[in-house]
Amino acid sequence: MAESVIFTFIFGAIVVSIVYFFNLTWFDPRFLVIILFLLILPGLYAAFTSGPFVPSARKRHRTMLKLADFAPNDIVYDLGCGDGRLVFASAPHVKRAIGYELSIPLFLFGKIVSIFKSKKAFIRYGNIWSQDYKDATVIFCYLLPGSMKKFHKEIWPKLKPGTRVISNAFQIHDLKPDEQEDKVYLYRRKTKV
Numbered sequence: 443m444a445e446s447v448i449f450t451f452i453f454g455a456i457v458v459s460i461v462y463f464f465n466l467t468w469f470d471p472r473f474l475v476i477i478l479f480l481l482i483l484p485g486l487y488a489a490f491t492s493g494p495f496v497p498s499a500r501k502r503h504r505t506m507l508k509l510a511d512f513a514p515n516d517i518v519y520d521l522g523c524g525d526g527r528l529v530f531a532s533a534p535h536v537k538r539a540i541g542y543e544l545s546i547p548l549f550l551f552g553k554i555v556s557i558f559k560s561k562k563a564f565i566r567y568g569n570i571w572s573q574d575y576k577d578a579t580v581i582f583c584y585l586l587p588g589s590m591k592k593f594h595k596e597i598w599p600k601l602k603p604g605t606r607v608i609s610n611a612f613q614i615h616d617l618k619p620d621e622q623e624d625k626v627y628l629y630r631r632k633t634k635v
């Protein structure tokens with residue numbers, strides 16, 4: 443959340459500076475409010491439908507990485523990657539780590555940070571529900587219970603056998619976790635549907 447707010451303020455400050463520096467008298471300050479509102483709109487939609495940006499707590503974060511038990515060939519996805527911290531922490535240990543994010547400020551923040559982080563870390567702008575996870579071997583989630591239900595219905599059946607799903611805080615509807623530590627749940631996809 444903090445990154446999102448900071449980004450929005452910095453963006454606003456840059457636009458205001460440009461307007462005054464170049465004396466763009468035609469620029470109505472109300473445009474800025476509209477632009478900022480449009481910038482945060484997709485993030486608000488994501489927050490209300492699948493989960494707001496609350497980064498996994500440090501301890502949980504460590505447990506998620508531990509339960510993932512990475513192998514060098516793993517392809518990792520973080521569904522709603524926020525500021526990308528889980529993607530950046532995974533990337534050095536795996537083949538590729540990809541995070542999808544719908545909030546524009548968070549996506550831009552993660553994208554910029556990714557330039558300075560591992561070449562194996564990818565922050566992509568997109569809705570988690572319309573992506574393809576066929577090549578995934580590890581999936582991280584920290585989403586609302588209703589979204590975990592949707593995940594079970596829409597994404598889980600398409601995962602290849604052996605894929606590990608690690609969910610922070612919320613369980614996958616109707617599935618018994620293979621492992622659990624603290625409130626982090628690990629599920630292994632066993633058979634094809």
Ligand SMILES: C[S@@+](CC[C@H](N)C(=O)[O-])C[C@H]1O[C@@H](n2cnc3c(N)ncnc32)[C@H](O)[C@@H]1O
Pocket residue numbers: 485487488489491492493494495496497498520521522523524525527528542543544545548568569570571582583584585610
């Ligand atoms: C609880 S945060 C988890 C952040 C990160 N995965 C972690 O564990 O630290 C959930 C994130 O998912 C994003 N999100 C929610 N719905 C989404 C959607 N449909 N598509 C992409 N991102 C989404 C939110 O913007 C938010 O940043």
